[in-house]
Amino acid sequence: MTSLKNVLLAFCITWVITPALAQQKPSASVDQKIEALISQMTIEEKAGQLNIVVGETINTGPTMHTAESKKFDEQIRAGKLTGLFNVYGAAYTKRLQKIAVEESRLHIPLLFGADIIHGFKTVTPIPLGEAASWDLDLIRRSAQMAAREATSAGINLNFAPMMDISRDPRWGRISEGAGEDTYLGSRIAEARVKGFQGDKLSDPATMAACLKHFAAYGAAEAGRDYNTADISERVLQEIYLPPFKAAIDAGAATVMPSFNELDGVPATANRHLLQDILRKQWNFNGAVISDYGAVGEMINHGSSADGSKAVIHSLEAGTDMDMMSYLYISKIPELVKAGSLDVKYVDAAVRRILKLKFDLGLFDNAYLYSDEVREKKEVRSKENIALAREVARKSMVLLKNDNGLLPLRSSYKKIAVIGPLADNKEDMNGSWSFFGEATHPVSVLQGIKARVPASTEVVYHPGCNLFDNSRDKMTEAMTTAQGADLTLLVVGESAVMNGEAASRADIGLPGVQEDLVKMISKSGKPVVVVLLNGRPLTMEWLDQNVPAILETWTLGSEAGNAVADVLFGDYNPSGKLPVTFPRHVGQIPIYYNHKNTGRPYSGTNNEPASDRVYVSKYRDIKNTPLYPFGYGLSYTTFTYSEVTLNKATMKNGEQIEATVTVTNNGNYDGEEVVQLYLHDLVGSVTRPVKELKGFQKVMIRKGEAKKITFTITDKELTFLRGDMTWGTEPGMFEVLVGTNSDAVKKKSFELVK
Numbered sequence: 001m002t003s004l005k006n007v008l009l010a011f012c013i014t015w016v017i018t019p020a021l022a023q024q025k026p027s028a029s030v031d032q033k034i035e036a037l038i039s040q041m042t043i044e045e046k047a048g049q050l051n052i053v054v055g056e057t058i059n060t061g062p063t064m065h066t067a068e069s070k071k072f073d074e075q076i077r078a079g080k081l082t083g084l085f086n087v088y089g090a091a092y093t094k095r096l097q098k099i100a101v102e103e104s105r106l107h108i109p110l111l112f113g114a115d116i117i118h119g120f121k122t123v124t125p126i127p128l129g130e131a132a133s134w135d136l137d138l139i140r141r142s143a144q145m146a147a148r149e150a151t152s153a154g155i156n157l158n159f160a161p162m163m164d165i166s167r168d169p170r171w172g173r174i175s176e177g178a179g180e181d182t183y184l185g186s187r188i189a190e191a192r193v194k195g196f197q198g199d200k201l202s203d204p205a206t207m208a209a210c211l212k213h214f215a216a217y218g219a220a221e222a223g224r225d226y227n228t229a230d231i232s233e234r235v236l237q238e239i240y241l242p243p244f245k246a247a248i249d250a251g252a253a254t255v256m257p258s259f260n261e262l263d264g265v266p267a268t269a270n271r272h273l274l275q276d277i278l279r280k281q282w283n284f285n286g287a288v289i290s291d292y293g294a295v296g297e298m299i300n301h302g303s304s305a306d307g308s309k310a311v312i313h314s315l316e317a318g319t320d321m322d323m324m325s326y327l328y329i330s331k332i333p334e335l336v337k338a339g340s341l342d343v344k345y346v347d348a349a350v351r352r353i354l355k356l357k358f359d360l361g362l363f364d365n366a367y368l369y370s371d372e373v374r375e376k377k378e379v380r381s382k383e384n385i386a387l388a389r390e391v392a393r394k395s396m397v398l399l400k401n402d403n404g405l406l407p408l409r410s411s412y413k414k415i416a417v418i419g420p421l422a423d424n425k426e427d428m429n430g431s432w433s434f435f436g437e438a439t440h441p442v443s444v445l446q447g448i449k450a451r452v453p454a455s456t457e458v459v460y461h462p463g464c465n466l467f468d469n470s471r472d473k474m475t476e477a478m479t480t481a482q483g484a485d486l487t488l489l490v491v492g493e494s495a496v497m498n499g500e501a502a503s504r505a506d507i508g509l510p511g512v513q514e515d516l517v518k519m520i521s522k523s524g525k526p527v528v529v530v531l532l533n534g535r536p537l538t539m540e541w542l543d544q545n546v547p548a549i550l551e552t553w554t555l556g557s558e559a560g561n562a563v564a565d566v567l568f569g570d571y572n573p574s575g576k577l578p579v580t581f582p583r584h585v586g587q588i589p590i591y592y593n594h595k596n597t598g599r600p601y602s603g604t605n606n607e608p609a610s611d612r613v614y615v616s617k618y619r620d621i622k623n624t625p626l627y628p629f630g631y632g633l634s635y636t637t638f639t640y641s642e643v644t645l646n647k648a649t650m651k652n653g654e655q656i657e658a659t660v661t662v663t664n665n666g667n668y669d670g671e672e673v674v675q676l677y678l679h680d681l682v683g684s685v686t687r688p689v690k691e692l693k694g695f696q697k698v699m700i701r702k703g704e705a706k707k708i709t710f711t712i713t714d715k716e717l718t719f720l721r722g723d724m725t726w727g728t729e730p731g732m733f734e735v736l737v738g739t740n741s742d743a744v745k746k747k748s749f750e751l752v753k
Contacts, residue, residue, distance in 0.1 A: 033363070034354045038347055040106060045079040046343075047332040049350045050321050052113065052289070055087030072096065076110065077103050080329055082321065082353055083111030083157070086434060093154025094370035101366045108354070109362035112369065113157035116196075116207075117176060117432035118142075120149035122384040122557050123441070126430045126534055127162065129395040129553030131178040131578035132632070134673045134697050136191045142391050143195025145384050148205045150435075152375040156360050156368075159210045159256065159289075161192040163243040167589040169579065170223025172502030175431055175534030175554075177218065179578030180591045180629060182239050183692045186246035193250040201253060202361030204368045210289060211247050213258030215273055216240045220260055223588065225503045229260045234685070236262070238720050245282060253356060254287045257319060259294055266301045268294045269310075274318035287352040289321040290314065296325035307331055312341050320349035380440070385558060392555040392562030397575035398633040402547040405526055407569025407635055412485045414457045417445050418477050418520060419490035420466045420513065421532050430554030431499025431534055440557050444490050444530060447560025451568055459484060463516045466494050471512055474519055481523040488567070489517055489546075490530045495554065498534030507585055508538045521545055530563060536581040540626055551575075569635065574671035574697070576632040576740065580625045587621070592629035592741040593688035630675050630692070630740035636666030636702060643737050643747040652728055656712045656749055660737045662698070663705040673697045676710045677744060679734040684722030690736055690744075710737070717751060 028036075038046070056071065075081045076099045087093065093112050100110045118124045124142045133139065143161070150158065165185050166174040178185040189211075198206035216236055220227040231240070244255070255278065257267035267273055268290055278284045298310035311331040314322070322328035335341035361368050378384075398406070408415075421427060421444070428441035442450075449458050463477035464470065481487040491513040496502065508514060518541070521527050528548040531537070532555075542549060550573070555562055565571045582590045601617040617623050641661040650656045662672055676694035680687040693716040700706050712735070717728045730751050738744030 030355065030358045034351055034358070037106065037108070037354060038350055041350070043333045043336050043343070043346070045106060046346050046350050047329045048078070048080040049082045049108070049353050050332070050346070051081055051326070051329040052083050052085060052111065052321055052323050053081060053326075054324060055084045073099055076100050079104050079106060079108070081110065083113060085113035085157070085159070085323075086115070087112060088114065088150070088153040088155055088435065090152065090154050090370045090372040090375040094367050097366045097370060109357055109366040111157045111357065112155050113159055113210075114150060114155045115159045115432060115434060116146050116150045116155065117160050117162070118430070119146045119388065119433065119556060120153070120435050121379045121437065121440070122149060122388050123429045123433050123436040124388050124391045124556045125395040126175045126432070126554045127177055128175050128179060128534065128578065129555065130391060131184065131188055132397050132551075132553065132575040133391065133394040134184070134576050134578075134695060135394055136187055138391055138394060139188055140191040140195040141387060143192045144198070145387050147196045147198070147207050149379050149384065151205055151207050151369045152371055152378040154370045155207060156362070157208045157210065157254070158196055159212060160196070161189060161209065161211070161247070162213065163189050163211050163247060164213055164218035164258075165240050165243065166218030166579075167591040168218075168220070168223040169507055169536040169582070170503055170505060170585070170588060171218060171220055172225055172431075172498045172504070172535070173500055174218070174579065175498040178243070180580060181578065181593070181692050182242045184578055184695075185243040189243040189247040190250040193247045193252045197251060197253065201359045202364070202368070204361070204371065204374075207369075208253035208356060208360060209247070210254040210256050211244055211252050212256035213260075213291065214244055214255050214267060214278070215258060216262055217258035217260050223503050225501050226259045229262050231262075234720055234724070241277070248282055248284050252286070253359065254289055255284065256289050256291055257294065259291055259297070261301055261303070266294070266298055266303050268319050269298060269303060269313035269317040271317045279318060285352070287320045287356050288318055290319050290323045290325070293324045295319065295322045295327050308335060308340070311335060315341065315345045315349060320352050388556055389558035389562050389565070392558050393565050393571040395553060395555065395575055396562070396566050396573050397551040397577055397631075398573040398635075399549040399551050399627055399631075400543060400546065401633055401635070404635075405528065405548040406550070406567060408486070408528075408567050410453050410456070412456055414459065414484045415448065415452065416481045416484035416487040417448055417458060417460045417490065418463045418481060418487055419516070419530075420462050420464055421492055421494075422462070422488070422490035423460055427495045427532070428554065428559035429556060430495050431502065433495070433556070436557070442558055442560035444488075444560045444563050447562070447564035448488065448567070450561065451564035463489075463520070464512050466511060469512050471515065474512075474516055477516065478519055478523060481520045481525060484525060486526045486528070487520055487523065488528050488530055489520055490532065491517060492532035492537070493534055495534075504535075505585070507535060514539070514541065517542060517546065528567070530567075536579055538582055538585055538626070540583050543626055551577075569668070572635045572668050572670040573632070574634065574673065576630050576673045576675075577627055578629070580629045581627040583624075583626045584621050586618075587625070590625055593691050595686050596689055628740050628742040630673070631742070632673070632740070634666070634668070634670045634672065636664055636668040636670040638670070638672045638700065638739060639663045639665050640738060640745055643735055643745045645735065645747050645749055647749070649750045649752050650712075651752055652714050657709050658712060658735045658737060658747065659707060659709045660745060661705050661707050662700060664700040664702050667702055669699065669701045671697055671699050672739065674708045675738060675740065675744075677736040677741065678712070678716060679736065680717070680719065680729075681732045681734065683719065683729055683731070685720070687719065690741065692741070
């Protein structure tokens with residue numbers, strides 16, 4: 001009778017997958033279910049739960065799964081894989097999941113991971129471009145759309161977003177983050193996590209976020225990818241960690257250690273990062289997933305003598321899952337059996353991985369993310385394409401617009417579109433767009449042709465090539481420009497020139513593109529430069545000689561249409577730079593929230609080289625950037641009143657309101673990003689000249705004035721004090737409000753005891 005009851009119970013509980021779970025009542029806690037599973041596992045099966053590998057090709061899809069794809073089937077049956085990444089397709093992932101839950105001994109479902117960095121099949125702007133929108137709700141909706149598409153194709157774990165702050169545009173992966181500022185980066189981190197994960201991970205339209213790269217990856221020496229990060233604990237805590245903390249507070253499910261070493265220890269086995277900070281200080285209980293091959297790279301670092309030591313060091317430090325080193329799966333069983341590795345570290349890691357799978361709803365329905373009907377409906381839907389266009393329009397930054405050359409008039413009879421990126425579709429997807437198809441994007445040339453009046457002729461010439469220094473095409477391009485009323489020069493970086501492993505020592509326009517710009521500028525006709533790039537570029541000549549420059553970054557599926565929307569005034573550009581543009585590579589690192597030094601140089605122009613003035617300056621170029629953080633023009637004109645404060649002093653626990661009136665004095669409605677900076681004049685440790693502490697993006701109609709108020713509390717005044725504790729100190733503060741980090745109105749108040 002008892003046996004019959006157990007059988008009936010197991011049959012009736014439809015959510016049950018494993019034999020261990022079948023022995024429990026439906027009310028059993030997730031923790032109890034996990035412990036029951038762990039108790040049944042062999043050490044080999046435990047190692048399998050910590051092993052994730054890449055699929056047979058990055059470009060997987062329903063038409064590409066041949067007999068080769070079956071190479072994973074037996075590993076899944078044997079419990080040697082916790083999941084695969086960079087595979088997709090509802091039908092394919094369902095087939096693999098079926099093997100896991102119906103043919104493996106313990107029936108544990110699989111994770112399917114991917115790098116959904118800026119869209120799935122519908123590609124949105126690179127993250128640095130999205131950050132330029134300063135529109136947190138838009139960024140959240142963009143991530144939400146990417147999650148809807150990707151999850152419909154079977155993906156439930158996203159190796160994004162990237163939290164890395166970077167002050168060095170030579171580093172290729174600056175394209176993948178939110179720029180140089182900790183505050184802006186933290187707010188964007190929250191928005192992206194909420195977009196990917198929604199309110200509940202078990203919602204089939206959401207996926208687990210993985211915060212990367214923990215930590216200080218963006219501080220790589222010389223801007224060279226994977227290089228050492230050598231920074232102080234203070235800089236780590238103040239600049240590089242806050243976006244991670246903000247994202248964890250927003251509910252991020254997983255974290256990925258960075259490739260770099262920090263303070264002499266690779267992040268993959270860095271106990272200070274993974275234990276002291278992540279687990280103990282922040283109480284993070286989610287899974288930690290290594291980066292690609294990073295456990296094995298402990299040997300290259302010189303931190304571990306061999307693979308066995310790399311496993312021990314990484315697992316004991318708190319890296320739960322091994323991506324593509326194959327060391328956990330091959331070494332853990334023998335290490336545990338030999339007594340070299342305490343099984344408690346293995347069990348703790350397995351526990352966190354199983355918890356992630358429970359949170360994703362996979363134990364309730366293993367096929368939750370493999371819905372072919374939803375996949376057909378969701379991927380590249382009209383709504384998604386429309387959102388991609390909206391995000392692209394709001395990501396662009398107008399850098400220069402002399403004499404109101406833009407927006408373009410409809411009276412032009414002939415427009416020349418010149419440049420190696422003008423008729424290019426594939427590069428519009430940008431770096432880290434593994435799943436975007438080369439035929440999907442709208443090129444700039446296509447967007448222009450679709451937008452101009454029927455009476456306007458559009459002519460095209462590439463001008464030069466992207467990957468060589470040939471000038472053979474330039475003369476013909478010049479003739480094309482001379483025969484037109486206006487030239488749009490579309491120049492910049494190919495997608496492979498930024499992103500991972502794409503550091504550049506020279507961040508000017510690649511190849512001979514600047515020479516092309518110089519030649520076409522002599523045509524005697526108006527010239528507009530349209531930049532496509534994944535990082536700040538050094539382009540002082542362009543700034544001095546070209547009348548109009550539009551920074552578009554890499555915009556994704558709707559690139560051409562969005563560029564045309566802005567060029568012709570269908571959308572008034574509102575983007576602001578999330579990162580400083582240097583004049584010269586020799587200024588790097590250059591960022592707005594620098595320290596003052598004991599001999600600050602306050603001039604806007606450097607003295608002649610013969611004048612030896614002993615202040616902190618260059619003798620050959622200006623100190624100032626080409627374009628400062630927060631900079632961006634509009635087709636209209638915004639004027640700022642003086643800043644007013646509702647009181648001159650405040651105490652801890654109180655607040656001050658700072659108010660400014662912004663007036664649209666131009667001829668167009670427009671959005672303005674009103675930015676709040678604070679300067680703590682004196683502290684137990686020196687403070688930056690200014691720090692972003694708030695912003696509001698507001699629509700202001702032409703002729704309208706809006707009063708903008710910021711509330712300043714203890715939170716905005718808190719810093720890492722001389723004794724390495726967070727808090728405030730009494731003293732004078734400057735409040736700076738303006739249109740960018742250099743153009744601000746100023747008012748002071750005192751924080752008193």
